Amino acid sequence: AQTVTQSQPEMSVQEAETVTLSCTYDTSESDYYLFWYKQPPSRQMILVIRQEAYKQQNATENRFSVNFQKAAKSFSLKISDSQLGDAAMYFCALTSGSRLTFGEGTQLTVNP
């Protein structure tokens, strides 16, 4: 069985500052993918960033980057230069086949 844990139900950050969202996971598979999804108030799920487990290099997408620690089964998301539009629920997710396993989510507030 796969599990994903997000231990921060809520986080806040000042506009233009940096924030890190935590995620740990567990899987017995050697080949898997990790994702961070953003769900704004519209509730549309938006892919933020993706990491292949076999890649050692941390994924980066503009202001978003991850710290992937495979041995520790940790996959944190760093948002740099936070913007008001980053305010949303963020979900960490794991898949090694067809199904996605989601964490409980972290509600991010961006303060102006």
Place this chain on the structure above:
Amino acid sequence: GAVVSQHPSRVICKSGTSVKIECRSLDFQATTMFWYRQFPKQSLMLMATSNEGSKATYEQGVEKDKFLINHASLTLSTLTVTSAHPEDSSFYICSARDQLAGASYEQYFGPGTRLTVT
């Protein structure tokens, strides 16, 4: 690219009636589609996985006779909530995998459907 639509976006129905929600992949073919349910301020809960041309696989605890899923083509899956009751009120989200995506396993999500049963 990789757009998934859902229809309707909102629906209100009376208790005891049935309601159908459509999920379409607009610019790719999806051999596998997924249906999720989400309660306010909670995570997505997978209800079932549907593969084109075969029966859906339901998660434990999900009533397959209540939540009928049909995946008749590579671009369309439907979820029918039969004999709906107020406790079925929720936000339903579908997602689809691009069959050409290879091993990335990425899912593309629809915008969701808010169902209210009165």
